[in-house]
Amino acid sequence: SQQGEEDPQALSIQEGENATMNCSYKTSINNLQWYRQNSGRGLVHLILIRSNEREKHSGRLRVTLDTSKKSSSLLITASRAADTASYFCATVPGGADKIIFGKGTRLHILP
C-alpha cells in the first residue's frame, strides 16, 4: 500500500521559476524522504527530514515537514531543464523499517 500522496500529479513551469510539490501521509513517521526519478539516472535520493525537524535545505532544495498536518513540501528554486523528472515522497513509518513511496509528481521544466 502507498502512504504518501503527492500533489499535484503533474506540474509544468518555465525554466527559472520555482516548483513546489506537496506530500500528505497517513500514519506517524520516523522520517520522510524525497526522491527523484528520471529515465537517465533512475531513482535518486534527494533529502531526508526527520520527524523532529521542520525544515531542511540542500542546495536549491527546501523541504518542510508539518507532522501535525501529516504533510511535507519540496521546493525547487530557480528550476533548470535537468530538474525535469518525477519526484516521490517516501515515508518511514514509526514502527517499520522500510520506505513507503507515494505516486509521485511529474515535473516538466519548459525552456
Added chain:
Amino acid sequence: DTGVSQNPRHKITKRGQNVTFRCDPISEHNRLYWYRQTLGQGPEFLTYFQNEAQLEKSRLLSDRFSAERPKGSFSTLEIQRTEQGDSAMYLCASSRGAGKADTQYFGPGTRLTVL
C-alpha cells in the same frame, strides 16, 4: 563505489515462464531491498534482507515470488509461472543498514514484460 547494479536490464518472457533477476548491491551495504514499480506509480516494497536474512516480505509477494541473498552479497528475485500482471520495473536498493534514517541507493531496475 560502482553503485547498485541489476541484471538483466530488460526481460521479455511468455506467460507461464520462470524468470530470475539479479541485484549486486554496493559492497559494504548490509541491507538489500526489492521494489516493484508500475507505470505512473511509485515503487512498492516487496522484501528486504539484512545480510543473508530475509526480514520482511510484503503481501504483494505471492507464492510465485521468491528472493534469496545466500551469502549476504548479491540477491536474486525469481518469479515462477509469470503472469501478465507481473509486467513491471523491478528495482533493487541497498543501504548500510544504520537504521531507519538510512539512505537507500537504487539500481537502474529490470524491466519485465510478460507477453
